[in-house]
Each structure stands twice: as C-alpha cells, then as structure tokens.
Amino acid sequence: MKIVVLAHNNVFDTGLAAVLDTLATANELAELESLRIPRFECVMAGVRETVQTSLGLSVPVQPAATIRQPDWVIVPALGTKMPGPLLELLDGRESHDAADQLQTWHADGARIGAACIGTFLLAESGLLAGHEATTAWWLGPLFRQQYPDVRLDERRMLVPSGDVVTAGAAMGHLELALWLVRQTSPALADMVARYLLVDTRPSQAPYMIPMHLANADPLIQHFERWARNRLHEGFSLDVAADALHVSKRTLQRRMEAVLGKSPLSYFQDLRVERAVHLLRTSRKDIESIATEIGYADGVTLRTLLRRRLGRGVRELRAVYNP
Structure with a gap:
C-alpha cells in the first residue's frame, strides 16, 4: 500500500x-x-x-x-x-x-x-x-x-x-x-x-475544556459565566435568555452556529466538567456530587457521564486517582 x-x-x-x-x-x-x-x-x-x-x-x-x-x-x-x-x-x-x-x-x-x-x-x-x-x-x-x-x-x-x-x-x-x-x-x-x-x-469529549470553546464568541462567554454559577439549579432557556438580554432564538442559534450544540447541551457539558473535577480532586460519593451540580440522584449523573465520556464513575476515579 x-x-x-x-x-x-x-x-x-x-x-x-x-x-x-x-x-x-x-x-x-x-x-x-x-x-x-x-x-x-x-x-x-x-x-x-x-x-x-x-x-x-x-x-x-x-x-x-x-x-x-x-x-x-x-x-x-x-x-x-x-x-x-x-x-x-x-x-x-x-x-x-x-x-x-x-x-x-x-x-x-x-x-x-x-x-x-x-x-x-x-x-x-x-x-x-x-x-x-x-x-x-x-x-x-x-x-x-x-x-x-x-x-x-x-x-x-x-x-x-x-x-x-x-x-x-x-x-x-x-x-x-x-x-x-x-x-x-x-x-x-x-x-x-x-x-x-x-x-x-x-x-475527544473527556479532554474538551468548555471554557476554551466559549472564548470563540462573546455571547457564549457570557452564557458560560452565567451558567457556571447556576449548575446546582435546573436549566431554563427562558431564564438564561432573560439574564443575557437576548431572545431564546438568538441564544439557541448562536450556540448551534458556534459550538454545534444547544444551550442545554453546553450546560450539561459544564456539569460533566464539574463532576469530573470533583471525582478527580475529592472523595465525595456520586450522590453528593450529583446534588452539588443539580441532579436529584446519582443515577442520572452516572448515565450522563457514560453517555458523554464513554466512562463510568469507577473508571473516571481510576484514571484520575490511581
């Protein structure tokens, strides 16, 4: 060949x-x-x-x-x-x-x-x-x-x-x-x-840094800063758009055009990033981490981590805390 x-x-x-x-x-x-x-x-x-x-x-x-x-x-x-x-x-x-x-x-x-x-x-x-x-x-x-x-x-x-x-x-x-x-x-x-x-x-998802992606656009930067302070809350597109003084349509279209994903998907990226950080740097159990980033239970967070990163909690802890 x-x-x-x-x-x-x-x-x-x-x-x-x-x-x-x-x-x-x-x-x-x-x-x-x-x-x-x-x-x-x-x-x-x-x-x-x-x-x-x-x-x-x-x-x-x-x-x-x-x-x-x-x-x-x-x-x-x-x-x-x-x-x-x-x-x-x-x-x-x-x-x-x-x-x-x-x-x-x-x-x-x-x-x-x-x-x-x-x-x-x-x-x-x-x-x-x-x-x-x-x-x-x-x-x-x-x-x-x-x-x-x-x-x-x-x-x-x-x-x-x-x-x-x-x-x-x-x-x-x-x-x-x-x-x-x-x-x-x-x-x-x-x-x-x-x-x-x-x-x-x-x-590549486990290696992506959401904040670096947000730097590509001023509106997304503002959304990223706003969202990081509210990971423990449920996501609302209406609340996000009002806080950023734009329409829901504008926020959605900008996110899709720049990042290829919805505001909710990016919000979940931030939650995943925070969860991985806590798995990496603390001994908190999955239920405590789930509560800290706004999920009612650890099952939902486990599912999200597996879907986004292709790894479970045990694997992530093994990678980051050998």
Missing part, C-alpha cells in the same frame, strides 16, 4: 512522527510474524523543495507533483495551534498549492486522511464538503465558521466518511495511523497498539 505523507512547512513534529513510527512498526511486526499482508510504503512529500517542522528540523521530501497514484495521502497537523496564525498560514501560497495537490491525487483515486489541524488543510481543498468530520476540539468553532458545508462533530476522535477520514487533536495521529493498519489487518493493528502502549480513544 503506497501512502504519501504530505508535509507542510511548520508541520507538527509529534503528529508527523506518530504516523511514520506507527506504519514503520507495523511493517516490522508484520515481517516478524511472517504475516502475508502488503507492506506500507511511506513516501514523504512536500509542495516545496524543503520542509521544516515547527521545531525547526529539516524533513527530506519528494516533490509532491512527481508522485503518481498513491493509495492514501495523509495530512499531518500544522504546528500552528491558535486561530489567527492558522488562518494566515492557510491563506499562504504553500497551503493553496497543497490543497490543489490533494485534489489532483484524489481525482486519481487516492483516499485522503488528515489529523488535528491537518483537517483544515483538507477542508481547504474542498474534499470534505458534504462529509462528516472531526478536528482539533478547541478549533471546532473556527472550523464551523470556515467550512459550514462540513458536518463537524469534534467530540469524535476518528471519523471515516466515504473516501476521506479525519482524526482529532494531537494523538489523533496515532488513531489515524492505527485505523489505516486495521483496514489491512485488525490483528496487526492490535499488536502495534500493544507495542506502542496505545489505548484507543473513541472520543
């Missing part, structure tokens, strides 16, 4: 290494176990003659335009993590040329994968239009604003959709590379994960 890794100047060192090391480990283990599966032929490519990582390391690349008919193209993250610098980088000539090259490879039959901020470069090519996707969780609001024709769900860690696949933040590169291996051999993917001590993460 021929896999092209398209490296952009300022490529995220960890993401690039995670993809290459995972596929190299898969090749080694396949040979060790005498598995009769195709090798992963990795080719480093760039639309410029030289590529430097975000930490200043030089990466040897082949000219992207000379590489024909790869099976897969992987776009690792850019090292720029904040919205302003990211938009400047995406507006540059190198990003435009990379997006054009992705379109060319895709037209020749290549499937495309991207992780973390690399998903923005893939979206710039137009190849994500109409698809489901994920991205680095803290950039979800910016992604929705820039690419409204993509069905974004940044809670998910990995989203295959047709002939494209996207992965979440940072270590999402590992998830993406393991997913590629799994398409060839689930047993080999499991072995690689064991060698690299990788636990798969089905969701």
Whole structure:
C-alpha cells in the first residue's frame, strides 16, 4: 500500500512522527510474524523543495507533483495551534498549492486522511464538503465558521466518511495511523497498539475544556459565566435568555452556529466538567456530587457521564486517582 505523507512547512513534529513510527512498526511486526499482508510504503512529500517542522528540523521530501497514484495521502497537523496564525498560514501560497495537490491525487483515486489541524488543510481543498468530520476540539468553532458545508462533530476522535477520514487533536495521529493498519489487518493493528502502549480513544469529549470553546464568541462567554454559577439549579432557556438580554432564538442559534450544540447541551457539558473535577480532586460519593451540580440522584449523573465520556464513575476515579 503506497501512502504519501504530505508535509507542510511548520508541520507538527509529534503528529508527523506518530504516523511514520506507527506504519514503520507495523511493517516490522508484520515481517516478524511472517504475516502475508502488503507492506506500507511511506513516501514523504512536500509542495516545496524543503520542509521544516515547527521545531525547526529539516524533513527530506519528494516533490509532491512527481508522485503518481498513491493509495492514501495523509495530512499531518500544522504546528500552528491558535486561530489567527492558522488562518494566515492557510491563506499562504504553500497551503493553496497543497490543497490543489490533494485534489489532483484524489481525482486519481487516492483516499485522503488528515489529523488535528491537518483537517483544515483538507477542508481547504474542498474534499470534505458534504462529509462528516472531526478536528482539533478547541478549533471546532473556527472550523464551523470556515467550512459550514462540513458536518463537524469534534467530540469524535476518528471519523471515516466515504473516501476521506479525519482524526482529532494531537494523538489523533496515532488513531489515524492505527485505523489505516486495521483496514489491512485488525490483528496487526492490535499488536502495534500493544507495542506502542496505545489505548484507543473513541472520543475527544473527556479532554474538551468548555471554557476554551466559549472564548470563540462573546455571547457564549457570557452564557458560560452565567451558567457556571447556576449548575446546582435546573436549566431554563427562558431564564438564561432573560439574564443575557437576548431572545431564546438568538441564544439557541448562536450556540448551534458556534459550538454545534444547544444551550442545554453546553450546560450539561459544564456539569460533566464539574463532576469530573470533583471525582478527580475529592472523595465525595456520586450522590453528593450529583446534588452539588443539580441532579436529584446519582443515577442520572452516572448515565450522563457514560453517555458523554464513554466512562463510568469507577473508571473516571481510576484514571484520575490511581
């Protein structure tokens, strides 16, 4: 299987290494176990003659335009993590040329994968239009604003959709590379994960910080501050809208447009965050924590934690209080 890794100047060192090391480990283990599966032929490519990582390391690349008919193209993250610098980088000539090259490879039959901020470069090519996707969780609001024709769900860690696949933040590169291996051999993917001590993460939700998402919009910032002081109370959209001096419709539409969720859903995110904090830093039982954040009993909170984080109370305590 021929896999092209398209490296952009300022490529995220960890993401690039995670993809290459995972596929190299898969090749080694396949040979060790005498598995009769195709090798992963990795080719480093760039639309410029030289590529430097975000930490200043030089990466040897082949000219992207000379590489024909790869099976897969992987776009690792850019090292720029904040919205302003990211938009400047995406507006540059190198990003435009990379997006054009992705379109060319895709037209020749290549499937495309991207992780973390690399998903923005893939979206710039137009190849994500109409698809489901994920991205680095803290950039979800910016992604929705820039690419409204993509069905974004940044809670998910990995989203295959047709002939494209996207992965979440940072270590999402590992998830993406393991997913590629799994398409060839689930047993080999499991072995690689064991060698690299990788636990798969089905969701980014446990890592999301609601306050960081709220910073994307002044109205949502106000809602977030208002809601944090009232987690012990029942949620009312009427009360929230009145407190923020906006209509219910305005509040709902703004939340959906920026965060892709309702005010109630975001209010529950804040409750989950507070519950996890208490599980992490206190010895309070689940009933006490439920009362503190406005639930009548621990059963409801247990259900919410399991639905949102994919983990139960015992698992969360084990993770945070080993």
